[in-house]
Amino acid sequence: MEHLSKEQLEFLKNLLLQRKREVLQRLKTFHESESSKVSTEVGDEIDHADWEMERFNQFRLRERETLYLKKVEYALKKIEAGTYGICENCGKPISFERLKARPVAIYCIECKKILEQQED
Numbered sequence: 001m002e003h004l005s006k007e008q009l010e011f012l013k014n015l016l017l018q019r020k021r022e023v024l025q026r027l028k029t030f031h032e033s034e035s036s037k038v039s040t041e042v043g044d045e046i047d048h049a050d051w052e053m054e055r056f057n058q059f060r061l062r063e064r065e066t067l068y069l070k071k072v073e074y075a076l077k078k079i080e081a082g083t084y085g086i087c088e089n090c091g092k093p094i095s096f097e098r099l100k101a102r103p104v105a106i107y108c109i110e111c112k113k114i115l116e117q118q119e120d
């Protein structure tokens with residue numbers, strides 16, 4: 001990670017920790033809204049369909065958040081291991097500018113273009 005200064009790395013680490021807190025907070029909110037809905041009586045069928053749809057959407061969102069959380073934790077582990085900010089595809093350093101915008105990025109911008117369908 002020689003291309004990142006100690007300050008830059010510290011900045012990115014704090015950014016990741018902040019993201020982690022945000023995600024955990026959102027996951028907590030999902031959980032709370034879900035338990036509050038369980039206690040709410042489900043009325044007619046239309047309401048029920050809406051409720052099912054909402055549940056599904058919440059589920060999808062929660063999946064996304066959980067996935068993101070894993071990426072954040074993975075990135076934090078890489079900081080500890082000293083392998084953070086190195087492209088996992090070509091081994092080249094990922095620019096600080098890119099990491100600042102996307103601290104969970106594991107590919108450099110060139111590889112990201114090639115592996116486009118893959119979300120980082």
Ligand SMILES: [Zn+2]
Pocket residue numbers: 087088089090091092107108109110111112
């Ligand atoms: Zn690369």
